[in-house]
Amino acid sequence: MQILIHGLNFSPEQVGIGKYTGELAIAMDATGHSIHVVTTPAYYPEWKIHKGFSGRGYSREKLNNVSVIRCPLWVPKKPTGLKRIVHLATFGVSSIPAVFWKSLARPDVIFVIEPSMFCLPTSWFAAKLCGAKLWLHIQDFEVDAAFELGILKSRFLKSFVGSIEAFMMRRFDRVSSISPKMLEKAIEKGVDTSRIRLFPNWVDCNKIFPIEHSKPLKEKFELPSHKTIALYAGNMGEKQGIEIIVDSARKLAIRDDLHFVLCGLGAAYDRLRDYAEGVENITWLPIQEDCRFNDLMNAADIHMLPQKSGTADLVMPSKLTGMLASGRPIVAVAEVGTEIHQVVSRCGIVVEPDDLIGFANAIDQLHLNREQRIAFGHRGREFAVKNLSMKAIINRFVSDLVELTS
Numbered sequence: 001m002q003i004l005i006h007g008l009n010f011s012p013e014q015v016g017i018g019k020y021t022g023e024l025a026i027a028m029d030a031t032g033h034s035i036h037v038v039t040t041p042a043y044y045p046e047w048k049i050h051k052g053f054s055g056r057g058y059s060r061e062k063l064n065n066v067s068v069i070r071c072p073l074w075v076p077k078k079p080t081g082l083k084r085i086v087h088l089a090t091f092g093v094s095s096i097p098a099v100f101w102k103s104l105a106r107p108d109v110i111f112v113i114e115p116s117m118f119c120l121p122t123s124w125f126a127a128k129l130c131g132a133k134l135w136l137h138i139q140d141f142e143v144d145a146a147f148e149l150g151i152l153k154s155r156f157l158k159s160f161v162g163s164i165e166a167f168m169m170r171r172f173d174r175v176s177s178i179s180p181k182m183l184e185k186a187i188e189k190g191v192d193t194s195r196i197r198l199f200p201n202w203v204d205c206n207k208i209f210p211i212e213h214s215k216p217l218k219e220k221f222e223l224p225s226h227k228t229i230a231l232y233a234g235n236m237g238e239k240q241g242i243e244i245i246v247d248s249a250r251k252l253a254i255r256d257d258l259h260f261v262l263c264g265l266g267a268a269y270d271r272l273r274d275y276a277e278g279v280e281n282i283t284w285l286p287i288q289e290d291c292r293f294n295d296l297m298n299a300a301d302i303h304m305l306p307q308k309s310g311t312a313d314l315v316m317p318s319k320l321t322g323m324l325a326s327g328r329p330i331v332a333v334a335e336v337g338t339e340i341h342q343v344v345s346r347c348g349i350v351v352e353p354d355d356l357i358g359f360a361n362a363i364d365q366l367h368l369n370r371e372q373r374i375a376f377g378h379r380g381r382e383f384a385v386k387n388l389s390m391k392a393i394i395n396r397f398v399s400d401l402v403e404l405t406s
Helices: 017-030 081-103 117-130 142-148 155-169 180-188 215-219 243-251 269-275 290-299 319-325 339-344 356-368 370-387 390-405
Strands: 002-006 034-039 059-063 066-070 109-114 133-138 174-177 196-198 228-233 258-263 282-285 302-305 330-333 348-351
Touching (some): 002 117, 017 034, 017 390, 109 117, 109 390, 174 180, 215 290, 228 290, 243 258, 243 356, 290 319, 319 330, 319 339, 319 370, 330 339, 339 348, 348 356
Parallel strands (some): 330 348
């Protein structure tokens, strides 16, 4: 089977959507399928074109046997609402010739990843010309999230853009997303239930697994070995609401045996560093290489998963899978009834959005109760192994592809 993947983010980005798209392409290639990718130069989560890439022209490369075309992309230094739209639009436009060029090889399936919705018309038209089936995979409801977070505010614009997005989604043969709640959102937009598929983000439980606590493990990252470590590792953008972690660190500064760690980069990084000025019980770490990531996840005693109000069912944090697989408890922010709440409530503590006191108290509770941390961690690991295995999820995806093309 020949598959053309059209998406904004791809390897070697280490976090977020690019990580999963890259792993999907490599896994599909390993099963004997011919995979072609139209994407951008790596830039996420730093919002800066990575060394060795250029956003000014087209380039071609091979990742194993996967054929990759990278298209021109404008990346704003400070991604405001309007700048984000221009950023997404540049790929929407620059990817047009690459998608049509690749469609001349008559792929069986064109697999489109949202964001960005700017890609949808191009892939739809290319599929009509070459006879390919169309599969839309929603990693992030970018339009809804942008308005929920106040990045975009015009009600007319929301209605107009939302109607275009819904119109295009209904033209696809398959629409998948990473959680049942996000699929409900797609159905609300008019997608027929017969076309809906659940395609969750996965975790390689052989790469992320529990390691017994040891002082050298924490010292590897220059963390205090005698303290309980509360860790956030991932993108530092606006929708994460990381301010609640900084405020909790301030509130719990009286605990001299508790320390907070924030690992990652993102659009809000500089603002968060300024916001945390004077908070001495926080260590800031850069993004870690894959070979060190499992050690980092196990250096934590508690994982933290903040989230701004209204976004828990519009985006499903990819970082959650690694937290679960590491066998450590989680303190999360989510409304009751959301997918995040349903998952984390069995292996950690969930508080309502904007509940600073509840979030800080949950961290303190787990900090003081090692047995509870161990019990929650075991449940999280068990859930990851049973439900989020990379091999099982990819196999189901291949079966769905065969069904679609037959």
